[in-house]
Ligand SMILES: Cc1cc2nc3c(=O)[nH]c(=O)nc-3n(C[C@H](O)[C@@H](O)[C@H](O)COP(=O)(O)OP(=O)(O)OC[C@H]3O[C@@H](n4cnc5c(N)ncnc54)[C@H](O)[C@@H]3O)c2cc1C
């Protein structure tokens with residue numbers, strides 16, 4: 001099999017990847033887009049091409065908004081491979097991906113990583129029990145399978161997505177046992193500092209407020225400032241207990257959905273050893289990028305929530321901006337046309353990002369829900385607790401890779417996606433050093449499960465060299 | 469096995485397929501992931517952990533957490549949330565994992 005070669009190779013068909021593809025194609029570039037989902041849309045517009053009227057109504061206008069972009073994307077002659085999981089990316093801009101049980105290779109002159117975000121882990125006691133899942137998982141079940149909770153559900157944590165799901169469930173006629181909100185008053189006060197700047201991003205804030213108003217009107221039991229969250233149960237979830245404003249509560253339930261914001265999916269960018277920085281406002285790692293989205297390795301770009309959390313509109317603007325820069329680098333656009341064309345996208349991006357500082361500080365996840373007590377499991381795969389991580393720190397482990405070697409924390413199939421941030425923050429807090437000094441796991445291919453057989457059948461390449 | 473389900477379909481599906489889960493025939497909507505099909509069929513847990521043998525169920529539904537690992541048509545450690553159902557598919561719980569680590573066929577391929 002030959003390696004497929006294109007001008008621009010994109011991983012991810014969410015708002016960032018689709019916009020970049022459309023813009024690049026408009027400028028005459030050959031484009032190949034790989035995405036592991038069955039259809040385009042990414043997280044926000046998941047399954048947008050196949051949804052029905054009932055679900056569109058439940059999911060709301062922001063969701064339906066994605067239809068135009070997905071249609072434009074599918075109508076152009078952009079090459080798009082669905083159900084293609086990138087399991088290895090090289091600094092030579094080669095992407096190895098699994099499709100229909102086989103590993104294939106694609107080569108771009110330029111590479112755009114548009115792999116979006118995933119939900120920040122929320123390690124609280126009992127979070128590994130069956131019956132506990134993320135709010136995003138609940139929303140994915142609704143978007144992609146039209147499956148909803150059968151009985152009352154408890155939503156717990158913080159962030160706009162949690163409120164959004166609550167409203168979507170109300171629309172679908174699902175009963176909410178409670179919304180247990182971990183955000184607190186002091187966050188609101190510290191958020192106020194940012195208001196003047198944030199006003200420019202008013203639509204986003206307005207949406208947040210109207211979600212809250214809808215929940216109030218529907219008389220959803222909304223517990224604020226919740227702390228000491230604990231899911232009880234032995235074989236599966238039976239109750240959520242917590243304190244709120246001085247009172248103790250225990251809500252019996254078999255289904256709890258947790259959420260405390262989203263963080264960039266940095267698996268690919270770490271595996272490429274790109275330069276990353278700890279971002280204290282968003283409490284996560286971000287790959288370094290210039291104003292065009294180009295990373296510390298020239299020719300490799302990142303757009304969208306995979307770079308920094310900005311939401312779908314920011315992702316679309318960033319996709320366009322990166323595509324214009326790439327078209328210019330490849331000689332399809334002179335720099336003065338590029339600079340003219342980019343203006344509306346820069347303006348849109350600026351507008352989206354204006355509300356971010358306020359949103360980040362309003363919904364800053366609590367320390368106790370990021371840096372848990374000793375008995376809480378942090379590594380779900382290898383069942384390693386926060387206490388075990390701390391004991392290795394006391395024995396002298398200075399970074400996540402040493403902790404991993406000694407405790408197996410982060411060594412399971414999820415490759416640290418669920419414990420990586422937690423482990424960095426635990427080490428930082430224990431040693432009283434900054435997260436940047438602590439660093440992150442060394443991420444290596446394969447980024448997705450691949451069998452030896454699939455590996456052996458892959459065209460060309462020295463496998464030993466690849467996996468070393 | 470299937471008990472009282474935590475999930476329910478929003479509307480009647482248009483077309484169905486039948487999958488085999490642990491020897492039980494489950495009629496599930498076409499086009500959904502294995503993990504979604506199992507949750508909607510009342511499956512409370514679909515794997516056990518390698519260390520403590522604890523029950524686990526799909527957690528993220530987007531390919532991140534690997535809690536949805538199942539055996540599909542004899543192939544271990546497939547991500548149930550990333551694999552679509554098809555007629556006649558045979559799905560089993562993933563019990564433990566170490567000897568069947570997904571990243572290699574045998575032994576421990578982890579670094580360090
Ligand atoms: C579960 C979830 C639900 C969300 N729902 C909403 C919502 O309803 N409303 C809202 O405003 N925001 C939502 N968000 C926030 C989201 O981040 C949006 O802001 C937006 O989807 C970001 O766009 P993007 O293009 O940057 O990335 P995404 O939309 O996340 O797109 C990234 C794409 O990359 C693909 N991908 C990732 N890794 C690989 C790989 N290795 N190989 C191949 N393909 C890969 C994914 O399948 C995905 O389609 C959600 C986030 C999450 C995690």
Ligand code: FES
Nearest residue numbers: 529533534536549
């Ligand atoms: S449920 Fe998380 S990877 Fe499938």
